[in-house]
Amino acid sequence: EQFASVPHSFVFHRGRVGRSLQQLILDVRRVMEPFTASTLQVRKKNSLKDFVAVAGPLGVTHFLVFTKSPTNVNFKLVRLPGGPTLTFKVTQYSLIKDVVSSLRRHRMHEQQFTHHPLLVLNNFGLQQMHVKLMATMFQNMFPTINVHKGCVNLNAIKRCLLISYNADTQLLDLRHYSLKVVPVGVSKGLRKLLQEKFPNMSRLEDISELLAKDINLSESEAEQDGTHNILELPQAYAGRGNMKAQQSAVRLTEIGPRMTLQLVKVEEGLSQGNVLYHSFVLKTEEQLRTALARKEERLRLKAERRRRQEADVQRKKEQREAHKKQSLAGIKRKQQQGEDGDSGAEDPGMPEDQDPADQSDDDAEYYRQEVGEEPDEGES
Missing domain, CATH: 3.40.50.10480 (Brix domain)
Structure with a gap:
């Protein structure tokens, strides 16, 4: 932490x-x-x-x-x-x-x-x-x-x-x-003793000289x-x-x-x-206000584009959901029609009381509407 x-x-x-x-x-x-x-x-x-x-x-x-x-x-x-x-x-x-x-x-x-x-x-x-x-x-x-x-x-x-x-x-x-x-405030020799560095005492007559000598700082140390x-x-x-x-x-x-x-x-x-x-470019208050207005306009346009994008994404999502529902409904109708045909019922497209000649007339009329020509005699 x-x-x-x-x-x-x-x-x-x-x-x-x-x-x-x-x-x-x-x-x-x-x-x-x-x-x-x-x-x-x-x-x-x-x-x-x-x-x-x-x-x-x-x-x-x-x-x-x-x-x-x-x-x-x-x-x-x-x-x-x-x-x-x-x-x-x-x-x-x-x-x-x-x-x-x-x-x-x-x-x-x-x-x-x-x-x-x-x-x-x-x-x-x-x-x-x-x-x-x-x-x-x-x-x-x-x-x-x-x-x-x-x-x-x-x-x-x-x-x-x-x-x-x-x-x-x-x-x-x-x-x-x-x-x-x-x-x-200590001599150089005593400092060496404190640092576990044994000094050279060959020129000293007494141990006290090691403690008393050079009690003041040297010139190089005094500068620091x-x-x-x-x-x-x-x-x-x-x-x-x-x-x-x-x-x-x-x-x-x-x-x-x-x-x-x-x-x-x-x-x-x-x-x-x-x-x-x-540090190099000094702008007046008018220039600062103009730059701020340009930035605010860019932010507004960016927010507007984002809002339109989100609306388009939502609209496409709704269209996909509606298409999915229609597809499922069509599949259910086909399944139900298949079940009705398997049950042995008569063809719903041919009512019992309908004459085959009337059905032929209906087919000829459908052909005229869709093709725009008169059907051949063999087809009718």
């Missing part, structure tokens, strides 16, 4: 994409783990309706769709089942392998992906409608965390996804980090640690020395991927509703 109550996602592409974009899709699936389809198979014949049909029983709430045009790479974020749809232009991106290869020391292991990342939104406090909508969409992509109830397990937070909005350039920067907590990332732990965190109510430093190591996005438009529904916002 807990697994089904959190948001789930599909990350896939539409149309033909290159090898780099396919790898980016796999990297984005790593970011969305564990509540995403990591091995989702996409075939050319699959349509968006196929994914929507499968998403319902699986509890999928979001689609992350990548497409490629001759000039751009586009990214659509869709909320199921009724929208909205946010369309972004991917101006820049870097793969996980590119980010990791640029680091001297990286921290990425499988245990980090057993829990969802911690989402951090920066500079989304603006009052524009599209900015608020983007913040809401990003927040609903991941399970909610209620820090006021104190039910957050710090050991479940191993990764961090930072989404920063630049109001001047109107660009979104996505960064994915690995999170590490280390104790502060400071008041901005040192805090008092409310819980014991994984790792030696990270005890409750002790000072520790939170360090972030980027593991990728990176993406720089530009919002293009916001639509109602699943990529087929009204355009609520467009």
Whole structure:
């Protein structure tokens, strides 16, 4: 029940994409783990309706769709089942392998992906409608965390996804980090002891030098640690020395991927509703009213066609029922006539008091009416 109550996602592409974009899709699936389809198979014949049909029983709430045009790479974020749809232009991106290869020391292991990342939104406090909508969409992509109830397990937070909005350039920067907590205020040698790494004490005269030496942080560590990332732990965190109510430093190591996005438009529904916002096309109120009137007219015509189709289907159904009843009645009459003939009764078409000459006159008159000619003497 807990697994089904959190948001789930599909990350896939539409149309033909290159090898780099396919790898980016796999990297984005790593970011969305564990509540995403990591091995989702996409075939050319699959349509968006196929994914929507499968998403319902699986509890999928979001689609992350990548497409490629001759000039751009586009990214659509869709909320199921009724929208909205946010369309972004991917101006820049870097793969996980590119980010990791640029680091001297990286921290990425499988245990980090057993829990969802911690989402951090920066500079989304603006009052524009599209900015608020983007913040809401990003927040609903991941399970909610209620820090006021104190039910957050710090050991479940191993990764961090930072989404920063630049109001001047109107660009979104996505960064994915690995999170590490280390104790502060101890020497490097003592930290090695806490990490079960026995230090080299060949140059020391006394064990106390190991504890007292280098009590301050080195220059490289001082550049990372400071008041901005040192805090008092409310819980014991994984790792030696990270005890409750002790000072520790939170360090972030980027593991990728990176993406720089530009919002293009916001639509109602699943990529087929009204355009609520467009960054390149600005319409006047008159144009909006005209577009709305055209859409209402299309909806009216569609409803009228549906009503006529339903009426035609009902009429044909009634005709089939009436024809079926007539056929059954005819079959019953034939069966009853056959039973009367088998009972030994005289031919009902030849009354007892009818003369054969009168019957011949009736046949001749019937022939004149049907054929329009006089019967031959032999036939009469």
